[in-house]
Amino acid sequence: MIKAKQFSAVLTLMAFGPGSAHADYTLNLMKGVTQLSNDVYDLHMLALWICVFVGIGVFGTMFYSIYYHRKSMGHKAEQFHENTTVEIIWTIIPTIILIAMAIPATKTMLEMNSTEEAEMSIKITGWQWKWEYDYLDNDIHFFSSLDEASNKARQKNSGIDPRDVPHYLLNVDKPLVIPVNTKIRFLFTAADVIHSWWVPDLGWKKDTVPGFINESWTYVEKAGTYRGQCAELCGKDHGFMPIVVIAKEKADYDAWVVEQSGLATAEENAAEKEWDSEELIAKGEKVYANNCASCHMEDGAGIAGTFPAIKGSAIVKGELKEQVNLMLKGKGMMPAFGQMLSAVDFAAVSTFIRNGLGNSVGDSVQPSEIKILQSERVSEEDGED
């Protein structure tokens, strides 16, 4: 029904042009919510109008000629060619136009580049396929990945209409929160491959390069929620690592910071406590759906030749330590989950794959065990160096 509706909207759009259909779309670049993004928008409009103006001149001349200088209209071809004056004029005019564009472009470029006098810094790390946010001025640190509803709907032939999912593919489990009216410096790097962090409302994107640090800055004046996506091809789920930035009034932001430290304590407590296996399996199923299912498939069957099956896997059915180490370290296309998952999530998903998806090892893995294996792994890595 919705599909048919969209199809008819599309046909109206094609027949009568933009403005006729009631569809939700935009034609032009957004102005954004910072001074910089507005400057970028103005520059875009300047360039666009210059192109439109030049285009009318060139195409107008051409179509005049096509209409009047036809053989069928009895027009006789004149044999002129090469005229130095004309050629000099049509070289100089574009040059002047280019200079007129280069001046404001240089100004905006310099402005975009100046990260000095930032009031706070956030480090952003790109992972396959999620974002890690690290508030360098306090201890807030978390991962942000595609929200569950979008993730379910985006599976092939999921049967869920994306139009029913709010902010389909543009929603995350945990958004980046920033204060308004604050100059924020972002530091970018990546853990695996190159990504690019892009929120159109801020006016720019910046590549995150493994082993290197890039910088950028923003100063948002209006509280609100701003959405974006990874812009640099980063593998299979490149299309599924959105960005959500929530800009809050300063007081609200401070309250959020306090709340975060509470959450951190709660997480630590959860890792200490003894979990029963039903709890772990229930939690693990969710962790699996969000982190593992896109490669190893929802039923754990994998994709032959590319992504190994978990169902019946010798590693999963074997010794816990080996399985955990593989998950901590990653292998080939499999990312290292060592830092990405909390000890609780790690334990939960381990329990789930050992006792679900057709496997039945029968053990349950406690967060405290994972913590020990994590620290062993770290000391082994130190040994390797």
Next chain:
Amino acid sequence: MSAVTAEDHDHHDHGPAKGLLRWVITTNHKDIGTLYLLFALLMFFVGGTMALIIRAELFEPGMQFVNPQFFNSMTTMHALVMVFGAVMPAFVGLANWMIPMMIGAPDMALPRMNNMSFWMLVAGILLLASTLLMEGGAPASGWTLYPPLVLQTGTALPFAIFSVHLLGISSIMGAINIIATIFNMRAPAMSLMKMPLFVWTWLITAFLLIAIMPVFAGAVTMLLTDRFFDTSFFNAAGGGDPVLYQHIFWFFGHPEVYVMILPTFGVASTIIPVFARKPLFGYASMVYATAAIAFLSFIVWAHHMFTVGMPIAGELYFMYATMLIAIPTAVKIFNWTATMWKGAMTFETPMLFSIAFVVLFTIGGFTGLMMALAPVDFQYHDTYFIVAHFHYTLVPASVFILMAAGYFWLPKWTGNMYDEKLAKLHFWLSAISVNILFFPQHFLGLAGMPRRIPDYAVQFADWNMISSIGAFIYGPSQLIFAYIVYKTIKGGTGEKVTGEVWEGAKEQSLEWTLSSPPPYHTFTTPPKDVPTMSTSR
């Protein structure tokens, strides 16, 4: 002794070897040209099928037909096949057929190498295509093959790299051959500034190819050693830099896109004067503009990398240098317009495709100018705005001109006239659908849709659906062209064409002074005079 040699020689001159073997062992420039052109047409449909798979998946939000990994393989392979299998070989095919006939030479200077470069192209493309069947799938990191992502490719990686080597060697051999032919085999009357513009643009393109292909081969070889021999060219942990690859790649990649557009300019500059019945307006300035564009193409590469984290001086330099390209490009567009001005135009299919080229390439040029502005490119980069831009400079530009060239020279090659009515149908279907296909992609990019994604947020749904509808009209419409080519080879409309084919063409270029079809060997003695209507006189 001498009598025997003469007899042998005569026997040799009669024509091609009989049977299929003719096409395998041929050293004749016309045969090899035909092979290149037919192979390119085939690859155009292979690459086009991949594009249709992409557009089918993007018809609606949600994943319907393919998985994301395969989608990425399709975008990667579509680009590689179209660039290295379709557009470049098609222009080499035209060069093979036309350059000797345009400069009054009997054949290419290095006929055996000519044969070898064609078959190496076939081998390279087959090797590339075979990666589709390999464990882990075909390369899926985009045609730019950026590390570290490309190093995650499965079994396919070394095969893709070797295929790039083969394609590179094939291109370099083709380029050497073209340069050797143009410099050594011109009719005595044909000075450099009397060469048709198509020959000029190919001469400059051949130098570009020789300069850049080894660079690309070097870059992918470094990928190979990074993956298999523990080097760290592009690995920060070992002291390397992934961005270094991008600099090397685009030092190749930017001139590479001009390899596909400069011969396009050459063909357009050949066709438009014929149907305007006028000399090309500024022959000398067209030659200089081509050379200027070629030179600039080597010093602007990092405009593909504005967001990668360059120092401000780099951002500004690459912005200014890139903006300069607008000047020689504008000179070309003004020249074509001035050539049409006060002509006596007729609108046969080659002219229609050429006019569409001038208009639509200009739109691609406009968006190119917009994205030269570095700060705005921080928004445009890696979005569908870019996809729209380079498809405008490739499909309704290079591909349209290749179609124009096909209609323009088919009667010369075969001696038969193509079906003008059907050809016009092909033109109008293509010209309309190509805009339905690519124009909405500007809106998508500006609205915030990244490129190379298999699924998208619902606010992008309408324009994606329209774009896909355009694709599903454009793709099948090209079958009309294949059918027309087949029919024309088989006798066409039945009307036999004259040597000149198009009114007044004899004044424009040497090939029209020959019969249609031309004999198997042409200009065994060089022509005395060369036409100078559209060159320096």
